[in-house]
Amino acid sequence: ACGGSSEKSDSSNxxxxxDGNDIQELTIKFSHVVAENTPxxxxxxxxxxxxxxxxxxxxxxxxxxxxxxxxxxxxxxxLVANNVQFIAPDLSKFVGQNPQFNVTSxxxxxxxxxxxxxFWDGEKGQEILRSLTxxxxxxxxxxxxxxKHMTNAKKPIEKPEDLKGMKFRTQGGQVQEAIYSAxxxxxxxxxxxxxxxxxxxxxVDGQDNTLSNIESKKFDEVQKYMTIMNHNRxxxxxFTNTKFWDSLNEPTKEIIEAxxxxxxxxxxxxxxxxxxxxxxxxxxxxxxxxxxLTPEQIEVFKEALQPIYDQFEDEIGADVYEAIRAVSE
Ligand code: LMR
Numbered sequence: 001a002c003g004g005s006s007e008k009s010d011s012s013n014x015x016x017x018x019d020g021n022d023i024q025e026l027t028i029k030f031s032h033v034v035a036e037n038t039p040x041x042x043x044x045x046x047x048x049x050x051x052x053x054x055x056x057x058x059x060x061x062x063x064x065x066x067x068x069x070x071x072x073x074x075x076x077x078x079l080v081a082n083n084v085q086f087i088a089p090d091l092s093k094f095v096g097q098n099p100q101f102n103v104t105s106x107x108x109x110x111x112x113x114x115x116x117x118x119f120w121d122g123e124k125g126q127e128i129l130r131s132l133t134x135x136x137x138x139x140x141x142x143x144x145x146x147x148k149h150m151t152n153a154k155k156p157i158e159k160p161e162d163l164k165g166m167k168f169r170t171q172g173g174q175v176q177e178a179i180y181s182a183x184x185x186x187x188x189x190x191x192x193x194x195x196x197x198x199x200x201x202x203x204v205d206g207q208d209n210t211l212s213n214i215e216s217k218k219f220d221e222v223q224k225y226m227t228i229m230n231h232n233r234x235x236x237x238x239f240t241n242t243k244f245w246d247s248l249n250e251p252t253k254e255i256i257e258a259x260x261x262x263x264x265x266x267x268x269x270x271x272x273x274x275x276x277x278x279x280x281x282x283x284x285x286x287x288x289x290x291x292x293l294t295p296e297q298i299e300v301f302k303e304a305l306q307p308i309y310d311q312f313e314d315e316i317g318a319d320v321y322e323a324i325r326a327v328s329e
Pocket of ligand 1: 034192
């Protein structure tokens with residue numbers, strides 16, 4: 001019975017109505033900005049494999065890595081327009097839509113992937129992920145990448161004063177800006193696809209990112225120092241277009257939903273290993289001098305950044321802070 005589909009569609013009408021019981025023929029686009037050797041791309045691949053296999057090839061998933069289809073600047077508006085059906089941007093890039101997405105940038109909020117996952121799977125996290133329905137965007141799952149570490153071209157960072165006078169690139173958001181300003185540094189938000197060149201040309205002195213992003217984009221080629229800090233995180237929201245989602249008939253939606261779950265499992269289980277392996281590769285390349293902070297040195301950064309919690313309590317919410325504490329303590 002599965003072979004007898006009468007409904008035919010292609011990428012140009014992904015999102016057309018279909019109330020039938022046959023799997024819809026669709027081409028789904030998944031666009032992202034990072035390289036292939038990263039948790040996000042590995043998650044997207046697992047999702048593609050599952051969906052294409054389970055649908056006997058009726059549903060095709062095209063993955064566009066490295067900002068090759070859309071970049072940070074335009075992927076959201078293209079999701080809203082249903083030109084792409086899945087994106088998985090860094091949560092901190094959505095603070096313009098909802099300041100609660102600043103959670104991922106709060107200093108030292110989550111010790112590891114596990115606590116961040118527990119927060120975003122919990123009630124408050126789910127509320128935030130699903131807060132973009134007015135734009136026609138549905139947040140499905142959080143995919144982790146990991147803790148961020150600082151790189152720069154000027155000097156080793158061991159204490160807050162070391163950042164004075166430097167300028168850092170941010171992913172975006174008021175909390176990230178406040179972090180750098182509390183540490184005496186300037187900051188500028190720059191799309192990920194332009195970051196290598198910005199570092200190379202000295203538009204900014206440094207940046208913070210996960211090890212897999214630093215390694216796979218070779219930022220260490222254009223930086224001299226790296227400090228292992230884990231001061232905040234890159235985590236993603238898997239976003240889809242609500243109109244596209246609602247246009248899927250039951251058997252089609254079931255497969256795609258299960259595919260997103262497979263991708264979620266993959267991203268969550270691979271993130272730490274990919275970041276650990278990236279650190280080894282960065283060490284082998286030997287381009288940056290790596291500083292590992294002692295617990296006492298970390299404590300000094302924590303204290304310097306603690307006032308940020310008060311500063312943003314009204315915007316992010318005391319209830320959200322409580323939910324973070326509940327998973328992290
Ligand atoms: C960055 O812009 O540094 C990251 O958010 C990129 C990404 O998607 O991991």
